[in-house]
Amino acid sequence: GESVGLHLPTLSVQEGDNSIINCAYSNSASDYFIWYKQESGKGPQFIIDIRSNMDKRQGQRVTVLLNKTVKHLSLQIAATQPGDSAVYFCAESENQGGKLIFGQGTELSVKP
Amino acid sequence: KAGVTQTPRYLIKTRGQQVTLSCSPISGHRSVSWYQQTPGQGLQFLFEYFSETQRNKGNFPGRFSGRQFSNSRSEMNVSTLELGDSALYLCASSSTPQGSGANVLTFGAGSRLTVL
Numbered sequence: 001g002e003s004v005g006l007h008l009p010t011l012s013v014q015e016g017d018n019s020i021i022n023c024a025y026s027n028s029a030s031d032y033f034i035w036y037k038q039e040s041g042k043g044p045q046f047i048i049d050i051r052s053n054m055d056k057r058q059g060q061r062v063t064v065l066l067n068k069t070v071k072h073l074s075l076q077i078a079a080t081q082p083g084d085s086a087v088y089f090c091a092e093s094e095n096q097g098g099k100l101i102f103g104q105g106t107e108l109s110v111k112p
Numbered sequence: 113k114a115g116v117t118q119t120p121r122y123l124i125k126t127r128g129q130q131v132t133l134s135c136s137p138i139s140g141h142r143s144v145s146w147y148q149q150t151p152g153q154g155l156q157f158l159f160e161y162f163s164e165t166q167r168n169k170g171n172f173p174g175r176f177s178g179r180q181f182s183n184s185r186s187e188m189n190v191s192t193l194e195l196g197d198s199a200l201y202l203c204a205s206s207s208t209p210q211g212s213g214a215n216v217l218t219f220g221a222g223s224r225l226t227v228l
Contacts, residue, residue, distance in 0.1 A: 034216070043116070043202050043219030044155070089155065098145030098160035098206060098217060099168040105154060 012109045019077040021106045023090035026071060030092040034100065035064060035075045039086045047075070047088075077108075085110045114139065116220035118203050124226045130191040133223045137184050137205030143167075144186040145217060146178060149200040158201075161186055190225075198227045 013019045025033070031052040036044035050057045050064045050073075057064050063076040073090050087107050091100040117136040125131050137144050145168075146158040157170040161180035178188040184205075190197055201224075204217035 036219075041221070043204075043221050046216050046218065049216065091155075097162070097167060097215070098143050098204065099157050099170070100145075100155075100217065101157070102147075102155035 009104065010107045010109070012111060013080050015080060015082060015110055015112050017080055019075075019080045019084070019108060019110075021075045021077075021088050021090075021108065023073040023075075023103050024071060025073060025090070025092050025103075027092060027094060027101070028068075028071065029094045030101075031095055032093040033064070033066060033073050034091045034093075035062075035073075036089045036091060036102075037084075037086045038089065038105075044089060080108075080110050082110045082112055084108060116203055116205050116218055118201075118220035118223050120223060121221065122224045122226075124228060125193050126228050127193055127195060129193050130189060131193060131225060132187055132189045133201055133203075133225075135186045135188075135203030135205075135220060137186070137203075138207075138218055141205035141207050141218075142184050143206045143215070144180055144184065145204045145206075146186070146188050147202040147204065147219075148172075149202055149222070150198075155202070158188065193227045195227050198225060200224050 034049040035047040038044045048059045048064050061078045065074045087105045089105045090103040093100050119134045143162045145160040147155050149155045160168040164180045175191045180186045200222040202222045204219045206215040206217050
């Protein structure tokens with residue numbers, strides 16, 4: 001079936017560096033994409049989202065890029081901090097309300 | 113504003129038993145979705161309720177069921193528990209009006225179920 005996957009299961013970066021987390025999706029009908037962050041013992045926390053009519057969206061220290069041609073999504077975190085250490089999930093939706101298809105997740109580790 | 117509240121946070125059951133998990137959404141949110149999270153399968157969609165009606169359903173057996181009350185609170189039930197049902201069960205709420213597209217989901221901390 002359709003799925004969303006991540007290229008890298010783990011990512012280790014130095015504090016202050018920029019981080020890039022990648023995600024591939026296969027459902028060309030998906031029109032909404034989201035990044036979530038999950039810390040140990042907590043539920044996923046919304047970071048940023050983007051709709052299919054856009055290719056870039058910026059938030060505070062985060063940027064999401066969407067390349068529909070190659071079905072690729074990425075999350076860029078500027079000046080990564082120790083508090084950014086967590087598992088990051090991409091998710092997609094085909095205009096189906098609360099039904100999201102999640103990727104496997106990438107664990108981000110920030111070294112001080 | 114209180115977040116999404118799930119109870120209980122932790123529970124242990126034995127095979128063959130049944131379990132009921134509860135979720136109180138953010139005040140004003142009418143959509144509640146449930147997800148199962150396991151190390152092997154990741155986050156998988158179970159079902160979504162909106163205004164007491166199931167709006168979407170994932171690919172889980174009939175042992176998994178849910179309902180939503182008039183105050184938007186939701187419960188999910190798993191009957192005849194199996195070892196493979198051990199997981200973190202996450203509830204998420206959103207203010208999605210019926211018929212609109214995807215909306216931001218706010219997740220609770222989850223209910224950790226262990227089946228022995």
